[in-house]
Amino acid sequence: MDVDTAPQRKLRRQVLWFVLAALLLLGALLGGVAWKQGAFAKTTQLFFFARSAVGMNKGMAVKFRGFRIGTVEEIALEPNGSVKVRLLIDSAYTRFVPQDSKAHLTKEGMIGASIIEIQSGASGASPVANNGVLAFARLRDFNDIAEELADQIQPILEDVKKVTAFANDPDGDLRQMIKNLNQSAAALLETRQEISRLVQNTDQRLGTIAGRLDGVLVSAGERLDQVGASLKTLDKKIPDLMLKVDTSLDNARAATANIKKITEEGVEQVPGILRDGKAVAEDTREILGGAKKSWPVRNFVPAPPETLIPLDSHDSGSASRK
Amino acid sequence: MQRAGLVLSCVPAILLLVACAGAPSEPQSARLAQAADYNRRGEVALKQGDHRRALALYEAALRTDLSVENLDGVAINSINLARVHQMLGEDVLAHRRLDALLGGGEVFSREYIAAARLRKAMLYQAANDLDAAASWAAQTADLCKDSSCIWQGTLLNLRARLALARGDFAGTLAFAGRALGINRGRDAREEAANSLRLQAAARIGQKEFAAALALLDEALALDKALGLPQRIERDLLHMAEAHAGLGHVDAARALRTRAARVAAQEMKVDRR
Numbered sequence: 001m002d003v004d005t006a007p008q009r010k011l012r013r014q015v016l017w018f019v020l021a022a023l024l025l026l027g028a029l030l031g032g033v034a035w036k037q038g039a040f041a042k043t044t045q046l047f048f049f050a051r052s053a054v055g056m057n058k059g060m061a062v063k064f065r066g067f068r069i070g071t072v073e074e075i076a077l078e079p080n081g082s083v084k085v086r087l088l089i090d091s092a093y094t095r096f097v098p099q100d101s102k103a104h105l106t107k108e109g110m111i112g113a114s115i116i117e118i119q120s121g122a123s124g125a126s127p128v129a130n131n132g133v134l135a136f137a138r139l140r141d142f143n144d145i146a147e148e149l150a151d152q153i154q155p156i157l158e159d160v161k162k163v164t165a166f167a168n169d170p171d172g173d174l175r176q177m178i179k180n181l182n183q184s185a186a187a188l189l190e191t192r193q194e195i196s197r198l199v200q201n202t203d204q205r206l207g208t209i210a211g212r213l214d215g216v217l218v219s220a221g222e223r224l225d226q227v228g229a230s231l232k233t234l235d236k237k238i239p240d241l242m243l244k245v246d247t248s249l250d251n252a253r254a255a256t257a258n259i260k261k262i263t264e265e266g267v268e269q270v271p272g273i274l275r276d277g278k279a280v281a282e283d284t285r286e287i288l289g290g291a292k293k294s295w296p297v298r299n300f301v302p303a304p305p306e307t308l309i310p311l312d313s314h315d316s317g318s319a320s321r322k
Numbered sequence: 323m324q325r326a327g328l329v330l331s332c333v334p335a336i337l338l339l340v341a342c343a344g345a346p347s348e349p350q351s352a353r354l355a356q357a358a359d360y361n362r363r364g365e366v367a368l369k370q371g372d373h374r375r376a377l378a379l380y381e382a383a384l385r386t387d388l389s390v391e392n393l394d395g396v397a398i399n400s401i402n403l404a405r406v407h408q409m410l411g412e413d414v415l416a417h418r419r420l421d422a423l424l425g426g427g428e429v430f431s432r433e434y435i436a437a438a439r440l441r442k443a444m445l446y447q448a449a450n451d452l453d454a455a456a457s458w459a460a461q462t463a464d465l466c467k468d469s470s471c472i473w474q475g476t477l478l479n480l481r482a483r484l485a486l487a488r489g490d491f492a493g494t495l496a497f498a499g500r501a502l503g504i505n506r507g508r509d510a511r512e513e514a515a516n517s518l519r520l521q522a523a524a525r526i527g528q529k530e531f532a533a534a535l536a537l538l539d540e541a542l543a544l545d546k547a548l549g550l551p552q553r554i555e556r557d558l559l560h561m562a563e564a565h566a567g568l569g570h571v572d573a574a575r576a577l578r579t580r581a582a583r584v585a586a587q588e589m590k591v592d593r594r
Contacts, residue, residue, distance in 0.1 A: 304358050304362060305358065306357060306358050306361040306362075306383065306387075306394070306395045306398045306399065307361060307362070307365060307398065308398045308401055308402060308434075308437065309365070309368065309401070309402045309405045309406075310512070311437055311440055311441065311444070311473055311476050312476065312512060312513070312516070313444070313476045313477075313479035313480045313483060313501075313513060313516050314512070314516050314552075314553060315405075315408075315444055315448070
């Protein structure tokens with residue numbers, strides 16, 4: 001028969017208290033961790049439906065304006081082929097999620113993790129209820145933007161390629177033009193040298209001519225002296241001639257002025273109706289001609305005889321004006 | 323109202339009856355009527371100064387007349403074409419037209435043969451070929467001996483002009499004097515004015531300036547009445563010459579200015 005001794009019983013009690021304390025501490029630790037993880041927080045269950053689950057996974061964060069407010073709890077394929085995503089949102093934040101809010105699949109930064117971003121709807125709507133359904137849209141990510149950019153850049157790159165090929169083509173217009181320009185520049189240089197030589201030669205010739213001109217001028221001076229003597233003689237006779245010329249010029253001037261005045265007046269006065277009258281007369285002639293050829297008028301109107309242009313003796317004496 | 327409507331409805335019927343009842347005139351040849359129409363339009367074009375159009379129309383008239391052997395029409399349009407060619411400075415073509423007519427034998431009437439010869443004389447005279455002109459004038463005179471010849475006054479004026487060109491003032495006065503009598507008798511006022519002007523020119527040549535002025539006054543009055551600017555200008559220039567001969571320098575100058583004014587106005591009207 002076992003009989004516990006007092007020291008043994010005391011030791012057993014101490015061990016028991018230690019285990020109990022350890023268990024309590026472990027339980028408190030677990031409870032603290034669970035509380036920290038939101039295990040005791042009150043949550044609201046929300047749903048959205050997407051066409052594809054690409055980029056989504058269970059446990060991914062649900063954020064509102066950069067703050068985590070929940071997680072993706074479940075992703076399931078529905079019988080109709082759509083993807084049903086269940087979210088658990090901390091009920092404390094549902095006030096930020098009105099009923100018309102939208103869930104977006106996006107990334108945090110260019111290369112960050114994928115998240116579900118909640119975008120608030122119009123203000124004034126009541127907060128979403130438990131088991132509520134949100135609208136879903138997949139925002140364009142970097143890949144989408146890169147693909148779009150690539151689509152836009154592709155034709156530009158092709159054009160650049162063509163231009164480069166054109167510029168590099170040795171038989172192309174650009175290369176030929178540059179070649180011609182080079183040749184023209186060389187020709188211009190030669191021309192400039194020719195002009196320089198020509199100017200130099202001209203200078204020399206001018207020097208020679210100037211020497212000869214001196215002799216000619218001396219000779220001309222002698223002749224001018226002779227002319228001067230003749231002019232003195234003419235000076236005495238010119239006044240009489242000028243008097244006669246003046247009289248004739250006066251007559252001519254008066255006649256010219258009259259002709260000019262008459263011409264100007266005539267331009268204004270000759271009526272334009274003369275020209276119109278010609279057209280009207282022509283029309284009338286045609287109408288009358290037609291009438292005369294028509295029965296019964298033609299029986300009453302005798303044919304006009306053909307006429308001779310009058311023989312006028314004045315015609316032979318003066319040319320007619322046209 | 324009913325009666326008025328009945329009368330109105332009867333009008334076309336009455337007109338039809340009148341047309342049918344009228345005595346039918348000589349059947350009119352459409353070709354002759356066409357030729358006459360071309361001829362008349364040519365005359366109008368000539369008056370309007372459109373010589374090329376006149377030429378084309380007289381040509382058309384000639385072709386039409388030839389197609390029906392209308393001899394009078396052929397002669398008339400040939401002579402007309404010669405005149406228009408002359409106005410255009412195409413003397414060779416003018417002679418060709420007349421030669422074609424004169425080479426046609428005696429099929430054409432004396433009247434038109436004489437007219438063609440007279441036109442030849444005028445062409446030569448205008449070209450200052452006085453001998454040829456005198457020759458053709460003489461040939462014309464062969465057909466124009468009596469007063470029945472309608473070209474006699476014109477022919478005498480032409481012979482007076484030829485005499486004047488040779489400086490034969492007495493001959494000029496003689497021919498122009500005879501021409502004046504004939505032209506006045508025929509009331510050919512244009513030719514009468516020509517006769518007066520030729521006489522005046524001869525008088526100026528003989529230094530009888532006062533006599534010349536009297537003749538020119540009459541010629542000027544006639545030319546003004548007929549509305550012939552070129553001849554008015556010529557009259558005024560002759561008058562200026564006569565006044566200058568008399569020593570009336572201012573009067574001569576005024577007359578020359580008047581002549582220039584007339585010429586300027588005439589050219590403006592021609593350009594229209």
